[in-house]
Amino acid sequence: MSDLYAKVQETADAIRSRVQTNPSVAVILGTGLGQLGKHVEKAAVIPYKELPHMPLPTVMSHEGQFLLGKLGGKDAAVMEGRFHRYEGYTLEQVTFPVRVLKELGAKTLIVSNAAGGMNPNYREGDIVIIEDHINLMGDNPLIGVRDERLGPRFADMSQPYDKRLIELAQKAALELKIPARIGVYVGVTGPSLETRAEYRFLRGIGADMVGMSTVPEVIVAAQCGMRVLGLSIITDMCLPDALHPGDIMKIIANAAAAEPSLTKLALRVLEEL
Numbered sequence: 001m002s003d004l005y006a007k008v009q010e011t012a013d014a015i016r017s018r019v020q021t022n023p024s025v026a027v028i029l030g031t032g033l034g035q036l037g038k039h040v041e042k043a044a045v046i047p048y049k050e051l052p053h054m055p056l057p058t059v060m061s062h063e064g065q066f067l068l069g070k071l072g073g074k075d076a077a078v079m080e081g082r083f084h085r086y087e088g089y090t091l092e093q094v095t096f097p098v099r100v101l102k103e104l105g106a107k108t109l110i111v112s113n114a115a116g117g118m119n120p121n122y123r124e125g126d127i128v129i130i131e132d133h134i135n136l137m138g139d140n141p142l143i144g145v146r147d148e149r150l151g152p153r154f155a156d157m158s159q160p161y162d163k164r165l166i167e168l169a170q171k172a173a174l175e176l177k178i179p180a181r182i183g184v185y186v187g188v189t190g191p192s193l194e195t196r197a198e199y200r201f202l203r204g205i206g207a208d209m210v211g212m213s214t215v216p217e218v219i220v221a222a223q224c225g226m227r228v229l230g231l232s233i234i235t236d237m238c239l240p241d242a243l244h245p246g247d248i249m250k251i252i253a254n255a256a257a258a259e260p261s262l263t264k265l266a267l268r269v270l271e272e273l
Contacts, residue, residue, distance in 0.1 A: 004092065004099070005147050007053040011096075012103040014051050019044035021068045023077040025270060026098070026106035026226075028217060030082065030113035031235075031252060034063065035259045036266055037080050041070040048081070055093045057081040072270025077101055084212055086191040091141035095220040099150065102224040108165070108273065109221045110229045110266060114255045115209035117234035118199055119183060122208070124237060125258040127180045127265065129169050130161050130230030133215050134186040134207055141216045142223060151223035160222045165229040165269070172268040178261045183208030185232060187215030196240035209234060229269065233258045 015021065021043065029036060046066045048054040057064045063080035071078065079101075083094045098109065117126065142155060166182070173180035186207035188194070194202065194210065202210055209232055221228050235254040236246065 004145060005149050008096070008099045008103050011051050011053050011100045015046060015066065015068070015100070015104060018046055019068055021075070021077065022105040023068065023075045023101070024106060025071070025074045025076045025108045025110065025273065026101035027071070027076060027078045027266070028082050028109070028111045029078065029080055030213060031059065031255055034080055036263045037067050037078050039071060039263065039267060040067045040076065040078055042067055043069040053096065055083045055089050055096070057083060058087050059084065072267045074270050074273060076270070077104060077106060082213060082217070085137060085139065085189045085216070086212060091137070091139050091216045092144070095141040095216050098217050098220045099224065102226060106226065108227045108229070109217070110231070110269070111214055111217055112231045112233070112262065112266070113211050113214045114235040114251060115185060115211040115232040116193075116236050116238040117209050118203045118238050119208040120239060122181065122234050122237065124234055124254050126234040127173070127178065127258065127262055128183045128209060128232040128234060129166055129180055130185045130214075130232060131166060131182050132161060132184045133218065134184065134205065135215050135219070137187050137189050137215060141220050151225065155219065155223035157219070157222055160218050160228060161230050162227040165227055168272055169229060169231070169265065169269050172272065173265055176264055176268060178265055180265065183232070185214060185230065186210050188212060193246045194238065196243055199238050199240045199243070210238065231262060231266065233262060
């Protein structure tokens with residue numbers, strides 16, 4: 001029996017001791033996508049380092065704190081900074097905050113990320129609503145977890161991204177005149193970027209975009225029974241026959257340029273929930 005459940009309870013209790021909160025919505029902000037956090041009518045800002053069992057982010061642009069308050073008229077908990085397998089964390093650690101957010105009361109998870117575009121119809125700066133994913137991380141956050149209090153061991157993944165939330169996001173994008181595509185995200189461990197042959201392979205198995213996050217968090221959210229909306233910003237094009245060296249500063253800049261549109265879209269979705 002894992003002590004994961006006890007750790008989740010302890011971290012959630014530590015948050016409750018700081019602020020009275022019962023968020024219905026949780027949001028995970030990805031690389032360069034911190035602007036949405038500025039719209040939180042904050043009841044509390046809690047750094048991860050002040051909470052038991054929480055990892056600390058080591059990636060540029062990841063602040064490392066919870067924002068708790070109102071967002072889009074909803075009680076929300078926003079993660080400014082997430083964790084990745086390539087930082088040396090286990091997937092249990094990577095997904096630990098999702099379990100805490102569920103324990104706090106969140107029933108809906110909005111997860112965002114920066115991704116490399118492999119679909120030739122995409123362009124840098126495009127927003128893509130994730131309709132499904134492929135797990136190529138060689139690991140699964142549910143391995144080793146045998147506590148039914150955390151959810152079923154064999155979590156159903158037939159629809160990890162909620163169909164109604166996808167439709168709501170499409171409708172919101174149309175109303176806001178924000179171009180939004182639909183695509184399949186493939187999760188890899190990183191931190192090295194892919195070779196030309198790997199991009200061809202990933203595109204060949206049905207992926208439209210590639211990144212190093214999101215998949216573990218969504219698997220745990222599915223186990224917890226949370227509804228999930230996934231949003232990606234295409235920060236660089238990964239076309240094997242026209243491939244340029246990766247530039248992390250350019251990736252962050254492209255994410256920041258598309259951020260206002262993503263923020264408007266996320267806020268409209270929250271308002272319509």
